[in-house]
Amino acid sequence: MSTQTAPLALTMGDPCGIGPEIVAKTLTQRQERAIVYGSVAVMRNIVQRLGIDNSIQEISTPEEARFHENTIEVIETSQRLPVLPIGQIHAAAGQAAFDALIAAIAAAKRGAVSGIVTAPINKEAMSLANIRYPGHTEILADYSGAKRVAMMLANDDIRTVLVTIHMSLRKAIEQADFNAQLAAIRLACEGCKALGIAKPRIAVAGLNPHAGEGGLFGDEEIRIIRPAIAAACAEGINVSGPYAGDTVYMHARQGKFDIVVAQYHDQGLIPVKYLGLDRGVNITLGLPFVRTSPDHGTAFDIAGKGIADHASLVTALDYAKQLVAVQTKSE
CATH class of the missing domain: 3.40.718.10 (Isopropylmalate Dehydrogenase)
Structure with a gap:
């Protein structure tokens, strides 16, 4: 069949x-x-x-x-x-x-x-x-x-892919390494293409408040997230960031980005669920x-x-x- x-x-x-x-x-x-x-x-x-x-x-x-x-x-x-x-x-x-x-x-x-x-x-x-x-x-x-999967949450306004899924916040921070970042970016690109978006614009949310504020609130953005974004760009993926997690979804909803890569479960799910449980869909990528x-x-x-x-x-x-x-x- x-x-x-x-x-x-x-x-x-x-x-x-x-x-x-x-x-x-x-x-x-x-x-x-x-x-x-x-x-x-x-x-x-x-x-x-x-x-x-x-x-x-x-x-x-x-x-x-x-x-x-x-x-x-x-x-x-x-x-x-x-x-x-x-x-x-x-x-x-x-x-x-x-x-x-x-x-x-x-x-x-x-x-x-x-x-x-x-x-x-x-x-x-x-x-x-x-x-x-x-x-x-x-x-x-x-x-x-x-080999590797990711959760993609989507509705009519925003889409998001999670770097880490069902685990404690402490463990999520440990697991959100370079390889996990790059894999999530790649899957976000593939997921958008699977929905018919030929050239997806991907934003990556920061892990720390204000995306680390230049290292003042944590250095994961500098040590891990930015290098992963650079590696994805070198592969031809249109990805940018890291952006502050408290504003990136607003920009995505306004049409600046097609999808946001979130660092952990609640960072990605709260914006989607806030817009209504009747509209949100979970898609497993990979x-x-x-x-x-x-x-x-x-x-x-x-x-x-x-x-x-x-x-x-x-x-x-x-x-x-x-x-x-x-x-x-x-x-």
Whole structure:
């Protein structure tokens, strides 16, 4: 099956969170070439709870999908998982979310699906199941065989790529070395091109206040970040900085830059999330296939109540289709 014709895999996420609900709402609202990876029982239960007319059809492989109207097709990955209490952290739910993702990765690696869109997982539930990963990104990197990956957060106004991801701030500072800086810049360039931006303008945020103020507030900008920027420029990448982290996103939003390279998790995610969780999308760069995700969590406090907003998942699907289209065009 070619990338152009292969469907998308849509993982249900943690079955006790809002993942199944936003998946069901999305595939009810829109006719998509997307297959759910997860639990048939969980998806049937949420459809009934929401009063949705769509039927749940179990299939074994992506090739069996027919995408009939009012039908949500599900590949069972949870070994007949019982319906668990919604809104609670449960080891079985963490295992089910992990199993769905691993099955989707395997399908993407063999080309049976064109990409993966992931609903939210719960890190504590996975930990209870003895799955020691801090998030989706690290699982995707390990099981896809990718040498280096990066998180790209995007909405209509700004895009950002992170030098470091899920780790303490102290460790992030240690990990943000020359190689990490250069890799993030390269991936930011590749990510923009994957979205159809032929000549991306990249800004790099500083690590310290005021980008170090010439070494007064720290010398990482002088010792590490500037040399990495110079090395990237020598490769022909249009990158500049480091810029003060408290103003660079304002300039990006005004159109001066296409993407910002952030040094650590919150530096990059706060500006994106401030503009609205319904608009932000997480894109994993460096994988051998497309992967996007809504930029929010499992929201156990509202799970099962029928009020979860599926707008971010819809946006994630749209980004995935855009990335696949650009990828197919370049092949």
